[in-house]
Structures are given as C-alpha cells and as structure tokens.
Amino acid sequence: MNKMAAKKIAVAGATGRVGHHVVDVLTERGYEVVPMSRSGGVDVITGEGLAAALDGVDTVIDTATGPSAEQQPATEFFTTAARNLQQAGHHAGVRELVVVSIIGTDRFSGGYGAAKVAHEQAALAGPVPARILRAAQFHEFVAQLVDWGTRDDVAYVPKMRTQLVAARTVAQTLADIATGVIATGVIDADRTGDAKAGADGRPFLEVAGPREESLVEMATLLAARRGKPSRIEGVSDPSDVDGVNESGGLLPGPGAILAGPTFKEWLDATS
Numbered sequence: 001m002n003k004m005a006a007k008k009i010a011v012a013g014a015t016g017r018v019g020h021h022v023v024d025v026l027t028e029r030g031y032e033v034v035p036m037s038r039s040g041g042v043d044v045i046t047g048e049g050l051a052a053a054l055d056g057v058d059t060v061i062d063t064a065t066g067p068s069a070e071q072q073p074a075t076e077f078f079t080t081a082a083r084n085l086q087q088a089g090h091h092a093g094v095r096e097l098v099v100v101s102i103i104g105t106d107r108f109s110g111g112y113g114a115a116k117v118a119h120e121q122a123a124l125a126g127p128v129p130a131r132i133l134r135a136a137q138f139h140e141f142v143a144q145l146v147d148w149g150t151r152d153d154v155a156y157v158p159k160m161r162t163q164l165v166a167a168r169t170v171a172q173t174l175a176d177i178a179t180g181v182i183a184t185g186v187i188d189a190d191r192t193g194d195a196k197a198g199a200d201g202r203p204f205l206e207v208a209g210p211r212e213e214s215l216v217e218m219a220t221l222l223a224a225r226r227g228k229p230s231r232i233e234g235v236s237d238p239s240d241v242d243g244v245n246e247s248g249g250l251l252p253g254p255g256a257i258l259a260g261p262t263f264k265e266w267l268d269a270t271s
Contacts, residue, residue, distance in 0.1 A: 013064030021171030078119030086126025136208035160215035163208035206256035
C-alpha cells in the first residue's frame with residue numbers, strides 16, 4: 001500500500017445514493033474506509049457513535065441526506081449534521097471535510113436549494129477545513145422524478161436544463177478530492193477541473209456530465225426503455241419561483257469537471 005492509501009477516510013451517508021459508491025471507489029483504490037450510517041450505528045444528527053467512528057480518521061466525506069426535501073427540515077438536518085461532523089471531527093483531529101452539494105444551489109431563494117446553501121455555510125464555518133463539490137443532477141434523479149410525477153399513465157416532469165451526471169462519477173470526484181488527486185493536478189486525461197470562488201469567496205469545484213441534456217427528453221427516453229408511462233409531459237415547477245430550472249441556472253460554469261457517461265450511455269449500461 002502506498003503512502004496515499006494509508007489515509008483513513010470516513011464516509012457519512014455511506015449507504016446512500018452517492019455514499020455507497022464513494023465507499024466502493026475508495027475501497028477499490030486501497031484506502032481504509034469507515035462507512036458511517038444510522039444502520040451501522042453512527043448517527044450524524046444525534047451524534048451516536050460519531051466520536052468512535054472518527055478516531056484516527058484523516059478526512060470525512062459528507063454525502064448524508066435527510067428524509068425530507070422541504071426547506072425547514074432539510075436545513076435542520078444539514079446544519080445539524082455539519083456542526084456535529086465539524087465538532088466531532090475537530091476533537092478527533094480530522095484534517096479535512098469534503099461535502100457534496102448542488103450546482104446552482106445559491107441561485108434559489110428558498111426550498112431545498114436554500115437548505116443546501118445553509119449546509120455549505122455550516123460546513124465552511126467549522127474548525128475543520130472544508131471543501132465543497134457542487135454536482136449536477138444525478139442520472140438516477142430522472143427515474144425518481146418520473147415516478148413522483150406519474151398520474152395514471154402520464155408522467156408530469158419539470159422542465160429543466162441540466163447536465164446530468166452519474167452518481168458514481170460524483171463519487172469518483174469526491175474520492176479524488178479527499179485523496180489529493182485533484183489538488184495535486186493528477187487528473188485523468190478526460191477529466192479537467194479548476195477550483196472557483198463561490199459567492200462568499202471560498203473555493204469550490206463543480207462536476208457534471210459531458211453535455212447539456214433536457215430532463216423531459218431524458219425522461220421520455222427512460223419511459224420508452226421501461227415501456228411506461230405512455231407519455232411524458234414537461235411542466236414548469238411552481239415551486240421554482242426563481243426560474244432556475246428552465247433558465248440554465250443548474251448548468252456548470254467554466255472550469256467544471258465534465259465526465260461521462262451520458263444519460264443514454266448510463267441507461268444502456270444499467271438497463
């Protein structure tokens with residue numbers, strides 16, 4: 001095992017959509033990984049098991065998400081988790097916290113986007129240095145929205161300009177940040193990225209898929225592959241009072257890490 005692989009890395013939300021991929025990627029690379037989840041006896045909200053889990057850990061990757069997408073409960077979850085990870089991490093001697101967030105989240109004045117901004121701020125406010133990775137919507141997000149929006153045999157899907165990315169690609173990028181691959185400039189030939197400054201002047205990175213895609217068109221592709229629902233209808237999201245979804249506010253900026261697969265390629269590989 002090389003010196004880099006000697007790092008001990010904890011993953012909060014280790015059984016979640018991104019977290020389980022992070023655990024797999026780090027394990028495949030030979031790192032010592034501490035999976036943290038409620039089912040594993042570690043609760044980032046109550047703090048149960050957190051101190052013991054972080055003993056000897058160098059870096060924490062925070063991919064934990066709460067049960068609600070509503071602004072208030074989501075904000076309470078994220079800020080509580082961030083404060084607990086910061087406090088316990090500081091006491092344990094953790095050197096860095098890496099947090100996954102959402103591209104364009106600071107363009108929302110309310111809702112889940114505002115909750116993620118509060119999450120970023122809480123993570124950056126603690127004693128442990130934090131780095132933020134903002135990601136585009138996941139490929140897995142399309143099926144979720146189709147299921148949520150299906151009425152009879154029609155799915156009503158939000159009109160959205162996005163640059164869909166695979167959850168595993170996001171996990172690989174989180175692992176790259178946590179292990180110094182991106183910081184040292186050692187990036188695969190087809191992956192480029194530069195730190196940018198957010199509204200508060202703090203650096204963050206963005207990761208997205210290789211090209212812009214319409215959520216409605218990708219939902220239509222998914223429905224054709226599944227054989228249901230029979231029709232996809234694009235609708236404006238009434239909760240998006242800032243107009244971010246349709247204006248391109250969720251698209252990555254210059255310097256973002258762009259990596260495949262495209263949604264169709266991912267669908268072909270996972271169907």
